[in-house]
Amino acid sequence: MAGLALWWVPFGWAAWGPRLSLPWVLPVLLLALAAYARELRPHARRLLGSGTRLAVCGTAMVAVAAPHVGYLWRYETVPEFFLHTTDVCPAFGPGDAHYECLREQMWGRRPIWLDALEGLATPGGVVTLAAVAALVGGSLVLLRRELLDSAAR
DSSP states (O other), X not given: OHHHHTOSOTTSTTOOOTTTTHHHHHXXXXXXXXXXXXXXXXXXXXXXXXXXXXXXXXXXXXXXXHHHHHHHHOTTHHHHHHHTOOOOOOOSOSSXXXXXXXXXXXXXXXXXXXXXXXXXXXXXXXXXXXXXHHHHHHHHHHHHHHHHHHHHO
């Protein structure tokens, strides 16, 4: 998953990118939580038990969501990203020139999600990120309350 997430073209072309794996993350996570809820409860209680760890966990979740929110408010990120390239990889032929060119394009460039963060500077980006942060924080607080109440019972 981490390797796929590093591909520089997340929406297709010569890269698989997260576009094929991300749709499966939430369903698999929900299935795992449902199947192993009893076994995961002590670990979740330990992770969210203190206010500091709760804040770190919430901050990490919002940080992961931030590029997606930025892209919502700056959708021209993808076309602009492709305008920066003038390199056209040579066609398949003798030698490794084609594959070396593709490797440089896919792994050697600045990640596109850094460009998407510019959308957070818009008023809509600020409001949306604040709403995401409030929802994530509220969900974690409710989960923590449930975990601590179940431990007390």
